[in-house]
Amino acid sequence: MGGLEPMSEERKTVIVGQSKPLLNYVTACITMFNGGAHRVVLRARGEAINMSVEVAQVLKKRFMSNVQISNITIDGENVTSRDGRQLNLPVLEIELSIPQ
Amino acid sequence: MGGLEPMSEERKTVIVGQSKPLLNYVTACITMFNGGAHRVVLRARGEAINMSVEVAQVLKKRFMSNVQISNITIDGENVTSRDGRQLNLPVLEIELSIPQ
Numbered sequence: 001m002g003g004l005e006p007m008s009e010e011r012k013t014v015i016v017g018q019s020k021p022l023l024n025y026v027t028a029c030i031t032m033f034n035g036g037a038h039r040v041v042l043r044a045r046g047e048a049i050n051m052s053v054e055v056a057q058v059l060k061k062r063f064m065s066n067v068q069i070s071n072i073t074i075d076g077e078n079v080t081s082r083d084g085r086q087l088n089l090p091v092l093e094i095e096l097s098i099p100q
Numbered sequence: 101m102g103g104l105e106p107m108s109e110e111r112k113t114v115i116v117g118q119s120k121p122l123l124n125y126v127t128a129c130i131t132m133f134n135g136g137a138h139r140v141v142l143r144a145r146g147e148a149i150n151m152s153v154e155v156a157q158v159l160k161k162r163f164m165s166n167v168q169i170s171n172i173t174i175d176g177e178n179v180t181s182r183d184g185r186q187l188n189l190p191v192l193e194i195e196l197s198i199p200q
Binding site for chain 1: 146147148149150153154156157161169172173174176188190191192194
């Protein structure tokens with residue numbers, strides 16, 4: 001995705017985890033859009049996936065109604081857990097964009 | 101979506117919850133595809149969303165490699181909780197299809 005584009009300017013990624021409150025991720029997105037990003041990708045793995053969907057919803061409904069969900073992809077990621085097992089974690093990426 | 105199509109034949113929905121094991125939802129999808137469905141939609145709310153992503157991944161990787169993720173949508177749903185509060189739950193729908 002976005003192979004030839006100037007990634008650093010155009011497309012930013014917010015990694016959504018479970019340790020921080022929802023609004024931290026929402027404000028991270030707002031900061032990036034206000035800083036000139038045209039597209040922001042919310043990326044979450046495993047149990048954080050539902051929070052990433054909620055972040056997108058809250059951002060759109062309560063803060064930035066002009067933001068559109070331009071793409072959603074599902075993927076898997078191989079991770080080695082602490083006890084040495086191989087896990088295949090689901091990954092969700094939600095691309096948010098502001099129409100120019 | 102699918103306004104004029106014969107919904108009962110073509111497009112089936114699996115509601116993903118949290119009470120049942122993952123493989124129950126995987127086998128539900130397999131049964132529907134084997135029964136002639138061309139498209140199966142996985143629908144999940146709130147905390148079940150991550151499981152729906154995992155169901156899609158497991159189905160594709162371990163059981164039906166010909167299944168494609170044809171569409172993913174995010175939505176919100178207003179729900180009244182047991183103590184009377186209004187909640188806006190995030191909803192994720194993953195449309196799976198077999199190319200004809």
